[in-house]
Amino acid sequence: MSEKSKAVAEAPVEIPANAGLRTAPLGFVVKGIEGVKNAIFPMIAVLFATGSTDYRILIAVGVGAAIVLLTGFFSWLSWTRLRYYVGEEDIRVESGILSREARSVPFERIQDVSLEQKLIPRLLSLTQIKFETGAGGKDELSLEYVTNAEGARLREVVRERREGVVAKAPTDLVTDAIDDEAAPLAEDAEPIFQMDDRRVFTFGMFEFSLVIFAVLAGAAQQFEFLLPFDIWEWENWAGAAGKQTELVDGLSSLGAVGQILGVILALGSVAVIGVFTGMIRTFAREYEFRLDRTAKGFRRQRGLFTKTDVVMPAHRVQAARIQTGAIRRRFGWHSLKFISLAQDNGSSNHAVAPFAKMDEIWPIAAEAEILPPGTDLQWLRPSPKKWVDGGVLLAVILFLVAIGWSIAGFLKIALAIVVIGFPLIALGFWLAWKRHRFARDAGQLFVREGLLSPDLTIAPRVRLQSVEIKHGPLSRWRGYCELHLGLAGGTLSIDGIALDDAEKLRGEVLESIVSVDFSALPK
Amino acid sequence: MSEETSIEEVAETPISAIGPLGLTQVHPDHKKVMRIKVAIASLVALIPATIVQFAAPVPMGVIIVPVLVLAAFFIWRFPRRRYAYKGYDMGVDRLRVVRGYWWRADAVVPFGRVQHLDVQQGPLERIYGLATLILHTAGTHNASVPLAGLLRADAEEMRETIRQHIKRETL
Structure with missing residues (x-):
């Protein structure tokens, strides 16, 4: 199989003459506008570097214009040199100004197709289309920019062709039940999950973020030279405060009470800003979140400024992850994310329900054939030995330190280390052990981590790739190990599990994997 | 301390202790390949040792001999053990x-x-x-x-x- 597809990928792929398509010409306008963005910094730099010349503004504008022109020229050049072609079995793209690159991605290998619209392309109704193959990020094929209609067409074509590939496969295959529907993408069907403004607002409340301070500090450092005074010099601030704000004067005259009040005010404003930033970020990302169940998979649309539209095939879901936070859990809010072969990073992650109640989450998971843990499910813990060992080791080190202090004549410090340190170690390692739980039922494996904000991973056993037991000298002697389960697109492991349990679990998982006939798995 | 003795005990247990399934060993020549690899690696360590030996004002063999002994031990021992446990x-x-x-x-x-x-x-x-x-x-x-x-x-x-x-x- 791999040999064949490799051969396909390595064979010289050429677009038949006069068959290739170009990306949207307007895309070149977007690139030009991006060029303006790139020109701003050099312009400012030039403005300051030229010092007191009368023409410095003119020079700066000239440099900026040159950069915009160059960017425009090169993006025009690469636009003329880029052609894509949708073939019978693959998508081909030829690009490059001096060194030509021809690339072919077989439909079979495409994990999902995502459309992304940033603000400027969106205004011009253009979109960036990405074909994710799970190649590991950098080598993903993407076309910038095509018109919205063309993007939708390409996605449909990929979907149809991929199904076509399956249809051509040997006939001994059991057809997937979903195939029978053969329903077209139902635009007006009820979404299986969506978030209205109110939900997004509540979500935002929990997304406290102080990132704005980091940004401000970074910007302050970057543009320090523009400011008339040194912002890191506290005397300036004290001076400014003393001169201008009567409030501060008033407060300092109030003495200790006033200063405490000041601190509370400061903390309060930080909190307000934090909540506010979280709110804005959440709105920008999750605005009009909508998840649809299409004939073949899930379709997620969201975003305020940058609207994304991702389709992920249901059968490519390898596992589900349900996460929560310590506070939002009190209110019953959780998030559901699918682990799939396609890359899972940052904004393009596969969160299918970022903020939902559990009774909303399970129906979505069920669509990917992932079922909730039964009420009679027996949860197991790893062997406590690993944490006992860790605690003992740390205690011994601490004890040696204490001995060191007592030899040096500080008996009280030594005693304090023992009296405070030992219970802390015991508590810490006991809690660390308590964090881990796992369970399995007939078809799935559950791994849960965390006490206050548990993080649950549910993996259907048949979708696991391999099983590995690992141990070092200490763990082998003590009879525990790490159990690593190969999960495509993610990691799944149970640390500190007793060796017997690990071997038993491995046996069971392997039985589930090999007992499934490969060809019976949905393509 | 007891921990170390136990590990030594494990080290001396026969190869059949690898697993319950009765594993197949790889070809014995694999040991030779590993030996050559370790030998090459120790050669890299030997070069600075030799330089230090001749550059530093120390009696002949004070540095080079322990390094040689260590290298010989590694070349003899590592591939043997790794082979036995593979x-x-x-x-x-x-x-x-x-x-x-x-x-x-x-x-x-x-x-x-x-x-x-x-x-x-x-x-x-x-x-x-x-x-x-x-x-x-x-x-x-x-x-x-x-x-x-x-x-x-x-x-x-x-x-x-x-x-x-x-x-x-x-x-």
Whole structure:
């Protein structure tokens, strides 16, 4: 199989003459506008570097214009040199100004197709289309920019062709039940999950973020030279405060009470800003979140400024992850994310329900054939030995330190280390052990981590790739190990599990994997 | 202290203690390949040792002799032990690969999950007619499981056997 597809990928792929398509010409306008963005910094730099010349503004504008022109020229050049072609079995793209690159991605290998619209392309109704193959990020094929209609067409074509590939496969295959529907993408069907403004607002409340301070500090450092005074010099601030704000004067005259009040005010404003930033970020990302169940998979649309539209095939879901936070859990809010072969990073992650109640989450998971843990499910813990060992080791080190202090004549410090340190170690390692739980039922494996904000991973056993037991000298002697389960697109492991349990679990998982006939798995 | 003695005890246990399944050992020449590799690595350590020996005002052999002894010990001991603790089991539908002495890894890959297969030969392996079989799965963790020290013919035969199990790709 791999040999064949490799051969396909390595064979010289050429677009038949006069068959290739170009990306949207307007895309070149977007690139030009991006060029303006790139020109701003050099312009400012030039403005300051030229010092007191009368023409410095003119020079700066000239440099900026040159950069915009160059960017425009090169993006025009690469636009003329880029052609894509949708073939019978693959998508081909030829690009490059001096060194030509021809690339072919077989439909079979495409994990999902995502459309992304940033603000400027969106205004011009253009979109960036990405074909994710799970190649590991950098080598993903993407076309910038095509018109919205063309993007939708390409996605449909990929979907149809991929199904076509399956249809051509040997006939001994059991057809997937979903195939029978053969329903077209139902635009007006009820979404299986969506978030209205109110939900997004509540979500935002929990997304406290102080990132704005980091940004401000970074910007302050970057543009320090523009400011008339040194912002890191506290005397300036004290001076400014003393001169201008009567409030501060008033407060300092109030003495200790006033200063405490000041601190509370400061903390309060930080909190307000934090909540506010979280709110804005959440709105920008999750605005009009909508998840649809299409004939073949899930379709997620969201975003305020940058609207994304991702389709992920249901059968490519390898596992589900349900996460929560310590506070939002009190209110019953959780998030559901699918682990799939396609890359899972940052904004393009596969969160299918970022903020939902559990009774909303399970129906979505069920669509990917992932079922909730039964009420009679027996949860197991790893062997406590690993944490006992860790605690003992740390205690011994601490004890040696204490001995060191007592030899040096500080008996009280030594005693304090023992009296405070030992219970802390015991508590810490006991809690660390308590964090881990796992369970399995007939078809799935559950791994849960965390006490206050548990993080649950549910993996259907048949979708696991391999099983590995690992141990070092200490763990082998003590009879525990790490159990690593190969999960495509993610990691799944149970640390500190007793060796017997690990071997038993491995046996069971392997039985589930090999007992499934490969060809019976949905393509 | 008791911990160390116990580890030594484990070290002296016979090879059959590797696992309950009765693992197959790889070709003995694999030991030679590893020896040469360790020898090359120790040569790299020997060069600075030699320089220091002649540059520093110390009696002849104070630095070079311990380094040589250590290198000899490594060359003799490491490949032997690693070989003794390496094994595989070719099942009907899965391959188990066990390797490592201090840090043991015991991986099982069902044939049905293999994405593609490689048979690799380095220059040293080629001298002894050995090869490394590598199983690639779609997993992120231990996505590729290598099995070194097979005769080339055996490695190719195993590859064929496994390939026949991969009727078609699912992922």
